[in-house]
C-alpha cells in the first residue's frame with residue numbers, strides 16, 4: 001500500500017540526462033590549473049615566512065637562470081611580462097633586502113644591471129636538503145612518463161609563447177644550437193652544438209642558461225622537425 005504523499009508514476013521516471021563525461025582536455029586543463037593553484041598558495045605560505053613576495057621570488061629566479069646571474073631591469077620586465085616600473089620596484093625591494101645589487105652602466109646611464117648577491121643566490125635556491133614538492137611529485141613518474149611529460153610541456157610552453165602568454169622561453173627547440181633528429185639513436189636523436197653532444201628527449205632543456213635565440217626560419221624548421229617526429 002502506498003504511503004500518504006507518495007507520488008506514483010504510470011511510466012518509468014525518465015532521469016535527467018546524466019552529466020556528459022568531460023573530454024580529456026577539460027580534465028587536463030583542470031589538473032594543470034589545480035597544480036598551478038597549489039604551487040601558488042605554497043609559494044605564498046613560504047614567502048610569508050621569508051618575507052619575499054611572488055614577484056620578488058620570480059625576479060630571483062630570472063637572475064638565477066642568467067649566465068653570471070646578471071640581467072638588465074628591462075630584460076627582467078620582459079621575461080616576467082610586467083611593466084618596467086613594476087620590475088624596478090621589485091628589484092629595489094630586493095636590493096633593500098641585500099638579495100641583489102644594482103649597477104648603472106657607465107656608458108649609458110639609462111641602463112641598469114641587476115646582479116644576484118650571495119644571499120640572493122641562497123634565497124633563490126631553496127633548501128638543498130629538502131626537495132621541492134614538485135620534484136617529489138615528478139619523481140613518482142616512470143622514466144617513460146617523465147619523457148612524455150617533458151615533450152608535452154615543451155609543446156604547451158611553445159603554444160603559450162605563440163599566443164603571447166609567455167614572453168621569453170629558453171628551450172632547446174628554439175635555440176640556435178639545437179639540431180633536432182640528427183641521429184638514428186632513438187635514445188639520443190638530437191644534438192646541441194653548444195656542448196657538442198647528443199641530446200635525448202629526457203635531457204631537453206626548458207630553461208637553459210646557455211640558450212641563444214635562433215633566427216625565426218631556423219626555429220620554425222627545428223620546431224617542425226621536432227614536433228612532427230613526436231608520437232601524439
Ligand code: SF4
Pocket residue numbers: 170171172173175176177178179191192193194195205208209210211212
Ligand atoms: S645550448 Fe641549451 S638550449 Fe641550446 S640546444 Fe644546447 S642545451 Fe638546448
